Amino acid sequence: MTTTRSGATDTTADVAREIAFEQAHVDRVYAELEKASSRVADVEAEGLARGRTSRTGDVRDEELTGLFERDALVYAAAKRRSAIEKQYEGLVFGRLDLGDMGTPAAEREVRHIGRLGVRDDDYEPLVIDWRAPAASAFYRATPVDPMGVIRRRVLRCKGATVVGAEDDLMVPEAPDDLVVLGDGALIAALTRSRGRQMRDIVATIQRHQDEAIRAPSRGVTEITGGPGTGKTVVALHRAAYLLYSERRRFESGGILVVGPSAAYTAYIERVLPSLGEDSVALRALGDLVDGVTAVRLDSPEVAAIKGSLRIRRLLSRAASRPPVGAPKQFRVFVNGHAVRLDEPVLHRIRRQVLRSGQHNLATAQARESLAQEAWKSVRQGDRDEFLDAFDSSRDVDEFMQTWWRQIDPREVLLALADTDHTSGLARGVLDHEEAAAIAGSMREALQLGTWSVADVALIDDVSARLGQVQEPEAEERGFYEIEEFDDLSAYGVTDVRAGVGRRGPDASSRSVITPTDARERLLHGRIERPSSSAHVLVDEAQDLSPMQWRTLARRGRNASWTVVGDAAQASWGDLDEALAARREAYGSQELRRFHMDTNYRNAREIFDYARDVILPLVPDADIPAAVRETGVDPIDRAVEAPPVAAAEAAVDELLGEVEGSIAVITPTRWADRLAHLEGAGDGRVQVIDPLSTKGLEWDATVVVDPDGIIEESPGGVRVLYVVLTRAAHRMTVLRPSTT
Numbered sequence: 026m027t028t029t030r031s032g033a034t035d036t037t038a039d040v041a042r043e044i045a046f047e048q049a050h051v052d053r054v055y056a057e058l059e060k061a062s063s064r065v066a067d068v069e070a071e072g073l074a075r076g077r078t079s080r081t082g083d084v085r086d087e088e089l090t091g092l093f094e095r096d097a098l099v100y101a102a103a104k105r106r107s108a109i110e111k112q113y114e115g116l117v118f119g120r121l122d123l124g125d126m127g128t129p130a131a132e133r134e135v136r137h138i139g140r141l142g143v144r145d146d147d148y149e150p151l152v153i154d155w156r157a158p159a160a161s162a163f164y165r166a167t168p169v170d171p172m173g174v175i176r177r178r179v180l181r182c183k184g185a186t187v188v189g190a191e192d193d194l195m196v197p198e199a200p201d202d203l204v205v206l207g208d209g210a211l212i213a214a215l216t217r218s219r220g221r222q223m224r225d226i227v228a229t230i231q232r233h234q235d236e237a238i239r240a241p242s243r244g245v246t247e248i249t250g251g252p253g254t255g256k257t258v259v260a261l262h263r264a265a266y267l268l269y270s271e272r273r274r275f276e277s278g279g280i281l282v283v284g285p286s287a288a289y290t291a292y293i294e295r296v297l298p299s300l301g302e303d304s305v306a307l308r309a310l311g312d313l314v315d316g317v318t319a320v321r322l323d324s325p326e327v328a329a330i331k332g333s334l335r336i337r338r339l340l341s342r343a344a345s346r347p348p349v350g351a352p353k354q355f356r357v358f359v360n361g362h363a364v365r366l367d368e369p370v371l372h373r374i375r376r377q378v379l380r381s382g383q384h385n386l387a388t389a390q391a392r393e394s395l396a397q398e399a400w401k402s403v404r405q406g407d408r409d410e411f412l413d414a415f416d417s418s419r420d421v422d423e424f425m426q427t428w429w430r431q432i433d434p435r436e437v438l439l440a441l442a443d444t445d446h447t448s449g450l451a452r453g454v455l456d457h458e459e460a461a462a463i464a465g466s467m468r469e470a471l472q473l474g475t476w477s478v479a480d481v482a483l484i485d486d487v488s489a490r491l492g493q494v495q496e497p498e499a500e501e502r503g504f505y506e507i508e509e510f511d512d513l514s515a516y517g518v519t520d521v522r523a524g525v526g527r528r529g530p531d532a533s534s535r536s537v538i539t540p541t542d543a544r545e546r547l548l549h550g551r552i553e554r555p556s557s558s559a560h561v562l563v564d565e566a567q568d569l570s571p572m573q574w575r576t577l578a579r580r581g582r583n584a585s586w587t588v589v590g591d592a593a594q595a596s597w598g599d600l601d602e603a604l605a606a607r608r609e610a611y612g613s614q615e616l617r618r619f620h621m622d623t624n625y626r627n628a629r630e631i632f633d634y635a636r637d638v639i640l641p642l643v644p645d646a647d648i649p650a651a652v653r654e655t656g657v658d659p660i661d662r663a664v665e666a667p668p669v670a671a672a673e674a675a676v677d678e679l680l681g682e683v684e685g686s687i688a689v690i691t692p693t694r695w696a697d698r699l700a701h702l703e704g705a706g707d708g709r710v711q712v713i714d715p716l717s718t719k720g721l722e723w724d725a726t727v728v729v730d731p732d733g734i735i736e737e738s739p740g741g742v743r744v745l746y747v748v749l750t751r752a753a754h755r756m757t758v759l760r761p762s763t764t
């Protein structure tokens with residue numbers, strides 16, 4: 026950390042005077058912004074007027090060019106307007122006074138730092154964008170290496186009003202005329218209460234964090250560190266930095282941010298917009314494949330089979346089988362000749378065709394090979410005449426429609442619900458119990474009408490094998506289908522693509538059109554070809570299975586990567602296999618690593634408790650230093666089972682002690698009995714399962730039944746460690762006596 030308080034001189038009068046100075050500058054900035062907003066509104070109006078034409082009918086070429094220009098103008102203006110609106114709050118948050126000890130006050134350079142750059146009429150900077158090189162000293166200066174900074178000031182604003190300031194001095198002693206305020210901005214920020222969503226840290230980014238944020242965009246940047254070390258928030262600021270520094274590349278190529286769960290994406294979804302960036306796709310692991318949404322988790326045993334690369338052999342066999350209902354023989358009359366091809370020949374043709382192409386894209390080759398085999402079986406009359414007749418035969422058309430129809434990858438998975446079929450495919454790959462477990466999980470999907478998160482990687486794998494399902498020509502599509510795909514707006518659906526920030530399968534806009542029948546539900550929507558991104562940012566990377574790494578690899582073939590994780594918090598069992606799959610996803614790109622070693626989340630007392638739980642079992646866990654103390658130890662209570670009254674009492678106590686959010690984290694066995702606590706304290710209390718707490722944090726937590734959490738979690742004590750490191754200020758642990 027980079028704070029020094031020597032020379033602090035903050036009397037009430039000093040504070041008031043300094044704040045008045047800052048307010049005067051902030052007022053100038055907002056006045057300039059008002060002017061900029063009205064200029065932007067004029068540009069928008071002008072752009073729209075340009076598009077208006079007095080005639081109806083055909084548009085001339087030059088008018089078309091005009092329309093493109095108009096669109097570009099209006100788009101750019103609207104973007105700028107929305108950036109100004111979104112960043113209005115706390116727009117200016119920092120100030121640097123530059124010079125050295127001997128520089129007279131009048132000659133010191135003052136730079137204000139903010140969420141976006143603002144210049145006055147003479148093009149002089151009033152505020153420098155935090156991502157610009159001129160702002161980097163704000164984050165990098167330390168007393169050891171002051172980078173020309175005498176004083177760094179963090180401003181606290183409410184709307185356009187300055188309400189406070191905190192200073193750090195970078196020189197041993199402040200020049201006489203320079204006032205130093207407050208106790209340091211970082212601790213002030215960390216002490217504040219937590220809401221339901223993560224906040225940006227743009228005003229208090231620390232030097233080592235800034236180094237990771239501004240690392241070169243190319244190659245792979247891995248950020249590791251223990252719980253609460255700011256990995257997530259640093260990675261998100263890095264995304265904003267990349268968009269600023271190479272906007273063209275990353276806005277057009279896209280940045281994909283992947284997190285463990287829908288709860289996580291909901292938690293972080295405000296950070297990038299608050300930094301002025303909303304062109305980033307946030308996806309939970311269950312949302313990675315367009316057209317599929319999964320939130321359900323398999324049992325740890327089933328998830329382990331589905332996540333391991335062994336399953337690929339089974340999938341490869343399953344995907345090369347004929348579609349369900351395909352005929353086993355081919356019998357037609359062509360040009361007066363009886364053609365008959367039996368099952369082995371049909372199999373051979375299938376194998377040959379699939380050797381060089383994907384099923385869904387190889388219909389023409391399959392038909393061609395069928396024709397050649399048919400001719401070989403006949404060899405009478407004129408070959409070309411035979412092949413022409415074959416080509417136009419309706420019987421052949423009909424045969425092809427069942428023998429080589431388009432296959433949806435999800436059908437291939439659902440066929441695994443048949444235990445015999447799956448055992449046959451799994452020979453030499455999975456043992457009998459494992460094959461039966463996979464079959465059972467597919468039957469569960471068929472009962473519930475929902476996919477599991479682990480299924481998504483399997484769907485993607487089979488989809489890559491089969492190729493994208495080809496749509497029938499438009500004129501061949503049925504009326505109903507056209508209506509369903511083309512005009513969902515009538516049903517209140519505006520974004521048909523699987524969306525950013527979606528919460529789950531029950532989103533109301535979807536339930537209107539989702540067929541109730543479970544199988545139809547599972548097959549609903551179209552699986553799109555994965556679109557590739559210019560940058561892939563993966564959080565909680567330690568939890569990805571090898572199959573999930575492969576899914577990401579398909580979306581990041583030419584991407585640079587930022588990958589964030591902590592092995593001690595892993596819920597995926599085979600870390601070596603996952604690591605190999607991760608390396609394969611990166612390819613041969615240059616790899617740079619950053620390590621975060623300061624815990625900004627947990628009060629030291631809470632983190633000490635968590636450390637004492639993990640270290641005996643995972644001695645090489647990456648243990649950070651917590652920077653903040655509250656003087657209050659966590660409460661560890663033995664309680665009666667079921668722990669309902671104890672949990673209610675703990676929640677009541679905590680509601681009186683913290684101002685912000687509280688989580689009751691419980692294993693499944695108590696979840697129903699504690700569900701009524703959800704929303705208590707005017708919505709401040711949330712009841713949540715252990716795995717869903719990954720990446721999240723609260724002011725206070727009630728951890729119910731730690732032994733139960735270990736027992737039911739795939740990662741055992743590692744998942745308990747995650748749970749014990751979610752509270753910022755207070756934690757109560759309840760141990761039911763009999764379970």
Ligand SMILES: Nc1ncnc2c1ncn2[C@@H]1O[C@H](COP(=O)(O)OP(=O)(O)OP(=O)(O)O)[C@@H](O)[C@H]1O
Nearest residue numbers: 226229230231252253254255256257258625626720
């Ligand atoms: N420089 C900073 N200034 C203010 N707050 C910070 C700073 N760095 C981190 N924090 C805060 O610390 C908390 C933990 O950050 P974050 O969730 O990014 O950590 P993490 O390393 O991803 O944690 P975990 O691995 O446990 O999920 C957040 O509230 C974040 O806003």
